[in-house]
Amino acid sequence: MTMGMVQVAISLTIFLLLVKPVGCYLVHVFDYNKTALDRIFGPFERLIYRLIGVKENKPMGWKTYTIAVLVSNFIMLLMMYAVLRLQKYLPLNPDGIDNMPSALAFNTAASFITNTNWQAYSGENGLSYFSQMLAITFPMFTSAATGFAVAIAFIRGLSGRKDDLGNFYVDLTRSITRVLLPLSFFVALFLVFQGSPQTIHGAITATTLSGAEQTITRGPVASLESIKHLGTNGGGYFGMNAAHPFENPTALTNLVHMICMMLLPTALVYTFGVMVQNKRQGWTVFAAMSIIFLTMLSVVFFAEYKGTSALQALGISGNMEGKEVRFGLAGSALFTTVTTAATTGSVNNMHDSLTPLGGMVPLAQMMLNNVFGGKGVGLLNGLLYVILTVFICGLMVGRTPEFLGKKIEAKEIKLASIALLTHPVIILVPTAIAFLRPESMASILNGGSHGISEVLYAFTSGAANNGSAFAGLGANTNFYNMAIGLVMLFGRYISIIAMLAIAGSLAMKQPVAVTVGTFRTDTPLFAVILLVIIMVIGALTFFPALALGPIAEHLGMF
Numbered sequence: 001m002t003m004g005m006v007q008v009a010i011s012l013t014i015f016l017l018l019v020k021p022v023g024c025y026l027v028h029v030f031d032y033n034k035t036a037l038d039r040i041f042g043p044f045e046r047l048i049y050r051l052i053g054v055k056e057n058k059p060m061g062w063k064t065y066t067i068a069v070l071v072s073n074f075i076m077l078l079m080m081y082a083v084l085r086l087q088k089y090l091p092l093n094p095d096g097i098d099n100m101p102s103a104l105a106f107n108t109a110a111s112f113i114t115n116t117n118w119q120a121y122s123g124e125n126g127l128s129y130f131s132q133m134l135a136i137t138f139p140m141f142t143s144a145a146t147g148f149a150v151a152i153a154f155i156r157g158l159s160g161r162k163d164d165l166g167n168f169y170v171d172l173t174r175s176i177t178r179v180l181l182p183l184s185f186f187v188a189l190f191l192v193f194q195g196s197p198q199t200i201h202g203a204i205t206a207t208t209l210s211g212a213e214q215t216i217t218r219g220p221v222a223s224l225e226s227i228k229h230l231g232t233n234g235g236g237y238f239g240m241n242a243a244h245p246f247e248n249p250t251a252l253t254n255l256v257h258m259i260c261m262m263l264l265p266t267a268l269v270y271t272f273g274v275m276v277q278n279k280r281q282g283w284t285v286f287a288a289m290s291i292i293f294l295t296m297l298s299v300v301f302f303a304e305y306k307g308t309s310a311l312q313a314l315g316i317s318g319n320m321e322g323k324e325v326r327f328g329l330a331g332s333a334l335f336t337t338v339t340t341a342a343t344t345g346s347v348n349n350m351h352d353s354l355t356p357l358g359g360m361v362p363l364a365q366m367m368l369n370n371v372f373g374g375k376g377v378g379l380l381n382g383l384l385y386v387i388l389t390v391f392i393c394g395l396m397v398g399r400t401p402e403f404l405g406k407k408i409e410a411k412e413i414k415l416a417s418i419a420l421l422t423h424p425v426i427i428l429v430p431t432a433i434a435f436l437r438p439e440s441m442a443s444i445l446n447g448g449s450h451g452i453s454e455v456l457y458a459f460t461s462g463a464a465n466n467g468s469a470f471a472g473l474g475a476n477t478n479f480y481n482m483a484i485g486l487v488m489l490f491g492r493y494i495s496i497i498a499m500l501a502i503a504g505s506l507a508m509k510q511p512v513a514v515t516v517g518t519f520r521t522d523t524p525l526f527a528v529i530l531l532v533i534i535m536v537i538g539a540l541t542f543f544p545a546l547a548l549g550p551i552a553e554h555l556g557m558f
Contacts, residue, residue, distance in 0.1 A: 001305050004330030008301065011255060011334055015262045019286075022263060023270030029178045030152045030171060030275075032057075041177050045170075048177075054169040061163040062504025065153055066497055068168040069146060073113055073493075076142060080109040080135040084127075087135075093128035094202030095217075100126060107481035112136055114492035115143035115374055117228070117235030117345050117467040118484060120476040124217035124238050129200055136235060137224050141184075144231030144375040145175035150496050151268060151376030152275075154383070157503025158404050159276045161510075165503055179264070180231060187226035187260060195249035196222040221246050229260035232374035234345025234467040242335070242348040243324055254327050254348060258335060261342040265372040268379050276404050280522035285382055288527045292371045292534070296361045297337040303358040304333050322353025333358070340365040343374035345467025352454070352470040356554035359470070360546060363457055366464035367542045368534060369423060374465060377492070380499045386521070387416050387502070389533045393519050393526075403521055405511035412502050419498035424541045426487045427463045431456050431545070434483070443474035453549035458484060463491040 028035045049056050060068065083090065084105040088098050100108065104120055111118040112135065121127070127136065149171035156165050192198050197218040206214050221237045225247050228235060238244040248254055269289065273282015306312075307319040323332045332349040339346050340362035351362055365371050370382040387403060391413050394401030401408040434440040434455050444451040450472070457470040462484040469475070475484065512518075520526065 004301070004305070004328065004333075007330045008297070008334050011258060014255075014259060015266060018259070018263055019266050019270050022267035023274065026179070026264075026267055026271040027274045029174050030166075030271075032166065032170075037178060041174070045173055045177055048173055049169070052169065054167070056167070056170055058167055059164040060167055062153075062157070062165055062500045062507070065165045065168050066500045069150065069496060069500075070493065072168075072172075073143075073146060076139060077109050077113045080112060080139060081105050083131055083135040084108055087128045087131045090128065090130045092130035092133070092200060094200075095128070097126065097128045097131075100131075103478045103481040104476060107485040109135070110485040110488050111467065112139040112233070112235060113143055114465050114488045115147055115231070115233060115343075115377070116462060116465040116488045116492070117233045118462055118469070118488065119235055119239070119241075119467070120481055120484075122239035124219075129219055132219060132224065132237065137220070137227060140224070140227045140231045140233040140235070141176050141180050142172070144180060144227070144233065145172045147374060147376030148175040148179070148264075148268075149376070150500065151272075151379050154380055154499050154503040155272055155275045157500075157505075157507040158406065160507040163504050163507050165500070165507065180227060183230050183260075183263075184223070184226040187230060187256065188222040190256060191222040191225055191249075191253060194253045195245070196225060196253070197246055198222040218246070225257075226260070229257045229344060229346060230264065232261055232265065232342045232344040232378075234339065236346065242346045243350070248327075248348055251326055251331060254331050254335065257346065257348075258338045261338050261344045261346070262372070264375060265342050265378050268376065269372070269382075272379060272383075278404065278522055281404065284522050284524075284527045285386065285530075287524075288530045288534070289370070289372050289382060291527075291531060292365075292368065293337065293341050296341070296365055296371070297334065300336055300354070300358040300361040301330070301333040303355045303361075304329050306355075308355055319353075319355050319358070322350030324348060336362055337365070339468060340466060341371040341373075343369070343378060343464055343466045345461065347468050350471050351457070351468060352472045356450075356550045359453060359457075360550035360554075362468065363453070363460055363546065363550065364538070364542075366460045366466050367424075367427070367546075368538050369464045370534065377465065377495065380495065381419075384416050384419055384495075384499070385534050385537075386530060387412060388420065388537075389526070389530045390519070390521060392533065393529060397517075397519060399517060399519065402512055402518060405514070406506045406509045407512055411505055415498045415502050415505075419495045420537070422490065422494045423463055426490050427456070427459050427542075428545060430459045430483050430487055434459075434479070437479060439477065440479045443477055443480065445472045445474065449549050449552040452545075453553065456545055456549050459487055462487040465492055 084100040107120055149168055153165035203215050203217045206216055208214055224237050242248040269286045270282050273279040304319050318329050335348045372378050390403045391401045391408050454470040454473040458473050461468055
């Protein structure tokens, strides 16, 4: 355990050291003033703007920005669906893979356009190379860039003086050209160096030591894996995801995957502090998120090292079921915490095989949906709780709530409440419906409380746009494909619309002067209050469901 703790401590230190430099770089990326980056990326970006007919300096109000997000994403959704339905007739299909069924194609298209990357299919058997590149890898860039753009637009609304959130197409383009593409290129090269395949040739047949023949699937794996983690996407090239040796060959690639997942979500919190000209505010939010992250990590770490009573009775120390030996307990526990904190969905171990308390950690993080989170949207969900905390504190001291010099009034609270309440509704209601349908019940491979956890995890993963799974649920049915597909769309876009509306409202408000009576939101006290509000709301909303699932399983109730 001691060596495992050292491994985790070193990884966390690397995460922390990268926050400030990457955060500063992101400020320059989204700064519309002239920067040194324009000399490098400017000519290529201007060519893109001309090709798509975008005026680089044309500002957008919140309504125009929202329409641009929704229309562009809808067009890409249709394109992805068409590719999946027609892949049999499209090029780069050396293994002759058939067209994807309609319900599964809808689920997959909805999954990857929303940055969820839930997979009800096995990539090596269900997708051609063309589909892997155009319907999977391509939206990994655009969905991550969309989240980035929306987060930056919201920050501009907090610090702005008019309804000008920037230009969505410029923000989208810069996210890809200046952040995601360069990083993905270097990470992909490193993965190839470590043993990940990168080819467009078909599967090969190998003869094993026993003389049997084995078909080995390969393809453009490294390029998908790089953006999969940098974009907090999570969809694996292979059905085993990051537990597959082609996706995650070594302990070193395991560390790089985790760094990629945490790199941009954590840095974006620092970027927020710089752009609103209050770094203390950014660090306050960062501290609250970090405390939750460390608490969750501690629970899954010690739960997996302790194991279960059944394992202890056999004299087995620790729970290695469903884990890769090359990663060990520490590497698996940290990866589990990182992938659900950053809402990536990539897994290097089977969450279905975690101890009950260990399995509750990824569930709880997705239910809270604000522990750093994915590209942009994670920060937005965290700021939703900040706005709610400011409102509650304002009521307690008898003052109009203020955040960063802007008054928080009824309109903002209503919009924030819609976004916050949508999350539990689209998790709990579909879960309840699933248990009322005989055909969906037949997909549950385990009975009792563990079966409840499997269904609850599936809809929580979809609503949080995470994409990981408990794996004990046969989710490739018409019901689950359609239901989870809709949950992913609602979980993504209702929050985005609400937050952009809040940004537009706050941008129009005149700053309020700070006085001795102003409740400061950049102090340790506020961080503690924010934590309490998050945990109270989370407990009141989801504790009953958790009590029926992982908690009941841990207590051995049924």
